[in-house]
Amino acid sequence: MAKNVIGILGGMGPAATADMFQKFIRLTPADCDQAHIPLLISSIPDIPDRTRCILANGEDPAIVMENYVKGLENAGATCIIIACNTAHYWFDHLKQKSRVEMLSMIDSTIDEVVKRGKQRVGLLATDATLATGLYQKRIEAQGLTFIRPTELGQKEVMESIYLLKSGETDKATELMIKQRDELIQLGAEVIILGCTEVPIILAREIEQESERYVDSTLTLVRSAIDWYQTH
Amino acid sequence: MAKNVIGILGGMGPAATADMFQKFIRLTPADCDQAHIPLLISSIPDIPDRTRCILANGEDPAIVMENYVKGLENAGATCIIIACNTAHYWFDHLKQKSRVEMLSMIDSTIDEVVKRGKQRVGLLATDATLATGLYQKRIEAQGLTFIRPTELGQKEVMESIYLLKSGETDKATELMIKQRDELIQLGAEVIILGCTEVPIILAREIEQESERYVDSTLTLVRSAIDWYQTH
Numbered sequence: 001m002a003k004n005v006i007g008i009l010g011g012m013g014p015a016a017t018a019d020m021f022q023k024f025i026r027l028t029p030a031d032c033d034q035a036h037i038p039l040l041i042s043s044i045p046d047i048p049d050r051t052r053c054i055l056a057n058g059e060d061p062a063i064v065m066e067n068y069v070k071g072l073e074n075a076g077a078t079c080i081i082i083a084c085n086t087a088h089y090w091f092d093h094l095k096q097k098s099r100v101e102m103l104s105m106i107d108s109t110i111d112e113v114v115k116r117g118k119q120r121v122g123l124l125a126t127d128a129t130l131a132t133g134l135y136q137k138r139i140e141a142q143g144l145t146f147i148r149p150t151e152l153g154q155k156e157v158m159e160s161i162y163l164l165k166s167g168e169t170d171k172a173t174e175l176m177i178k179q180r181d182e183l184i185q186l187g188a189e190v191i192i193l194g195c196t197e198v199p200i201i202l203a204r205e206i207e208q209e210s211e212r213y214v215d216s217t218l219t220l221v222r223s224a225i226d227w228y229q230t231h
Numbered sequence: 232m233a234k235n236v237i238g239i240l241g242g243m244g245p246a247a248t249a250d251m252f253q254k255f256i257r258l259t260p261a262d263c264d265q266a267h268i269p270l271l272i273s274s275i276p277d278i279p280d281r282t283r284c285i286l287a288n289g290e291d292p293a294i295v296m297e298n299y300v301k302g303l304e305n306a307g308a309t310c311i312i313i314a315c316n317t318a319h320y321w322f323d324h325l326k327q328k329s330r331v332e333m334l335s336m337i338d339s340t341i342d343e344v345v346k347r348g349k350q351r352v353g354l355l356a357t358d359a360t361l362a363t364g365l366y367q368k369r370i371e372a373q374g375l376t377f378i379r380p381t382e383l384g385q386k387e388v389m390e391s392i393y394l395l396k397s398g399e400t401d402k403a404t405e406l407m408i409k410q411r412d413e414l415i416q417l418g419a420e421v422i423i424l425g426c427t428e429v430p431i432i433l434a435r436e437i438e439q440e441s442e443r444y445v446d447s448t449l450t451l452v453r454s455a456i457d458w459y460q461t462h
Binding site for chain 2: 002012013017031034042072167
């Protein structure tokens with residue numbers, strides 16, 4: 001029976017959770033089932049919308065997330081990660097409530113940004129991730145320049161994210177490419193995909209030019225595999 | 232908090248579990264995160280090899296599977312499905328041990344085969360699924376003709392399945408197409424993809440000609456969505 005199991009608090013949304021699952025499989029060198037990383041995945045999507053809570057006084061997702069973290073612990077998870085950037089607004093709270101180790105997607109992403117050695121860092125993320133400064137503060141603390149979409153551009157980023165959540169991938173991609181291009185025009189040398197839907201929306205673009213992006217999902221998967229292999 | 236949650240006993244292998252997860256997302260008409268089916272996924276792959284236990288006196292996977300079913304129940308699953316055909320050899324045993332509802336992939340697949348109204352039914356599955364007669368008995372009980380690969384052909388089916396499990400998708404596909412063609416030559420009018428790796432191995436072929444196949448993963452996902460929507 002597996003001694004260590006990575007728990008994924010997901011469902012925000014399910015497609016982003018499935019993308020994280022696929023990345024665990026792809027990044028694990030395995031020649032048989034048994035060599036893969038043990039995962040427990042909670043994709044229970046009735047967690048209230050994170051952006052609506054932070055920006056529009058919507059229902060608080062914290063209690064529901066706490067409950068699903070507890071579910072993962074009860075099922076045997078020994079280290080928990082969250083498949084949603086915006087939800088990291090509650091990371092310290094959840095970590096305090098949890099009985100097991102938790103790894104942060106913001107930490108793993110910032111570590112990767114620093115490694116890339118570029119000065120000007122763009123961000124594609126939800127309105128709430130921007131408003132709470134989850135990434136901005138950490139980027140500026142590193143002495144790097146933070147670049148965000150224009151106000152109008154950010155509206156399209158958000159529209160693109162909700163389009164993906166409703167299954168309209170092609171329309172989502174069209175809008176997001178436009179905003180990616182605007183960030184580059186504003187001088188971004190590297191772009192954080194700081195919402196777990198964005199690596200799905202820009203999947204083909206990342207494949208063509210992966211050095212331009214820091215995929216928050218991928219950095220957290222790498223960090224969780226590292227944790228598993230050293231524990 | 233979700234009242235009903237579908238639990239997936241997976242990890243046999245992880246790629247098949249991820250395929251099942253994707254099929255849940257694709258088959259659920261949802262315009263936002265919250266409209267998706269609540270899922271808890273156990274992809275802890277250290278479950279001893281099912282075929283090796285049944286045919287080569289290998290380690291018994293039953294106790295480990297029981298434990299992971301319990302884990303899913305402890306996390307809140309109210310209905311459990313298994314993302315592996317061969318593991319259904321232990322279905323009745325696990326169902327007896329479980330506190331919650333369980334739905335069988337063999338049942339959902341046979342129901343779909345009957346619906347298709349074809350007489351001659353081929354099977355692509357593991358050696359152990361063949362040896363235990365999981366499908367054969369049920370197909371013949373319906374008065375249908377059961378068609379299996381030749382002995383040599385079945386060796387290639389098995390090789391293809393293990394190739395996928397080790398990440399060698401292209402080689403796996405090449406071998407499986409050959410055996411699919413042989414089943415058709417033997418008269419199969421419809422082919423059960425009776426191992427959860429096979430729909431991944433033949434993904435492109437299914438897309439081109441879906442009416443030729445009964446995908447066991449897909450039938451179980453449909454049956455679980457039905458269960459969720461009526462409970």
